[in-house]
Amino acid sequence: MAHFTKSDINDLDRLIRLSLVNSITGYKPANLIGTVNGDGLTNLAIISSVVHMGSDPATLGFFMRPMVTERHTMENIQETGFYTINHVHETIAEKAHFTSADFSREESEFDMCQLQAEFKDGFAAPYVSESRVQIGMQLAEKMDISLNKTILVIGYVEHIYIQDAGYPAPGVVDLNAVGTICISGLDTYHNVSKIATFPYARPNNIPEF
Amino acid sequence: MAHFTKSDINDLDRLIRLSLVNSITGYKPANLIGTVNGDGLTNLAIISSVVHMGSDPATLGFFMRPMVTERHTMENIQETGFYTINHVHETIAEKAHFTSADFSREESEFDMCQLQAEFKDGFAAPYVSESRVQIGMQLAEKMDISLNKTILVIGYVEHIYIQDAGYPAPGVVDLNAVGTICISGLDTYHNVSKIATFPYARPNNIPEF
Numbered sequence: 001m002a003h004f005t006k007s008d009i010n011d012l013d014r015l016i017r018l019s020l021v022n023s024i025t026g027y028k029p030a031n032l033i034g035t036v037n038g039d040g041l042t043n044l045a046i047i048s049s050v051v052h053m054g055s056d057p058a059t060l061g062f063f064m065r066p067m068v069t070e071r072h073t074m075e076n077i078q079e080t081g082f083y084t085i086n087h088v089h090e091t092i093a094e095k096a097h098f099t100s101a102d103f104s105r106e107e108s109e110f111d112m113c114q115l116q117a118e119f120k121d122g123f124a125a126p127y128v129s130e131s132r133v134q135i136g137m138q139l140a141e142k143m144d145i146s147l148n149k150t151i152l153v154i155g156y157v158e159h160i161y162i163q164d165a166g167y168p169a170p171g172v173v174d175l176n177a178v179g180t181i182c183i184s185g186l187d188t189y190h191n192v193s194k195i196a197t198f199p200y201a202r203p204n205n206i207p208e209f
Numbered sequence: 210m211a212h213f214t215k216s217d218i219n220d221l222d223r224l225i226r227l228s229l230v231n232s233i234t235g236y237k238p239a240n241l242i243g244t245v246n247g248d249g250l251t252n253l254a255i256i257s258s259v260v261h262m263g264s265d266p267a268t269l270g271f272f273m274r275p276m277v278t279e280r281h282t283m284e285n286i287q288e289t290g291f292y293t294i295n296h297v298h299e300t301i302a303e304k305a306h307f308t309s310a311d312f313s314r315e316e317s318e319f320d321m322c323q324l325q326a327e328f329k330d331g332f333a334a335p336y337v338s339e340s341r342v343q344i345g346m347q348l349a350e351k352m353d354i355s356l357n358k359t360i361l362v363i364g365y366v367e368h369i370y371i372q373d374a375g376y377p378a379p380g381v382v383d384l385n386a387v388g389t390i391c392i393s394g395l396d397t398y399h400n401v402s403k404i405a406t407f408p409y410a411r412p413n414n415i416p417e418f
Binding site for chain 1 (some may be wrong): 210211212213214215218219220221223224225226227228229230231232233234235236237238239240241257258259261262263264265266267268269270272293296299302303304306307308309310311312313314316321322323324330340343344349350352354356357363365366367368369370371372373375376379380381382384385389390391393394395396397398399400401403404405406407408409410411412414415416418
């Protein structure tokens, strides 16, 4: 096995360390965060850190670094209080990836990467029209993580849209059917196919492995 | 498209809401958190919320709900200051899933689910011997999220072990090669296969989509 101690990791070339440490958590969800500012200028950013935080009320979080290209996203969320989370599938993977380029404030990633902004049901932030799972979010809290200057953005789910194929039965979301993909590291995109669904685990239903 | 408003989501049956909201973030990494208490009693918990927080120093986070089966994990981490994160592959997926059963304090999930605890290189917490990517972590900070009573556990990476096939070149982690899998919702496990790696995005290298 390859083995890296903390000191080995510290001594790595910066880009090698970035790639290694960004890869070791496993597969990450591929989502686009859509926002707009008070002047109607839209913004779109690929984010691989969206995480479930609670179901009642439905609460999701994601992490941002404030001083990188994502800063327009954070500014817009604070200005309007709303944002969208949109799943990425294979057809839009390359466009989604290139939203991470450091475009100027006046260049919307929707335009630069040829994705369609969709406003609907009176919601303040733009969805990605091509996405097959779209979530409208209201900012709940912005937590500064002093340890390493990241920000945890916590929001409440206001709307969920799922293409019909992705919602075959109540509570059952079939992400394979809508082609949602995942990310490893900083730059690699993957298709996903189901192995198995296992029953709710209780001490008295442990299988014979 | 299926459409749920906030009020629709509130009105759902509790289990349907749990399944829906746990599914909408996209694919989640499948990791086992290994711990031990001061009496040498080990614990193992499947966690789908591990997230990259920083690379210099290497910092990872995960979310816990304090009053559920994961509480032994949190108690052990606070008692010893150390834990491990271990990737799940298809062969151990079912065993990993059943670590979520509410076993008593005296029953180690390693034993109950037939996974092998591995202590090495003087590290205080047990790795999952079967895992092909193993990470030794030191607790850095425990942040209480007052909004919904979850806990963000932040730690520093002390050791990384990757089976050789998973580390083909400096900084390149091939999670497909070591069979790391991912999770959707509460109970569904998936295999993963690479689509593409895209170059670092700059405003001047946007492709003709």
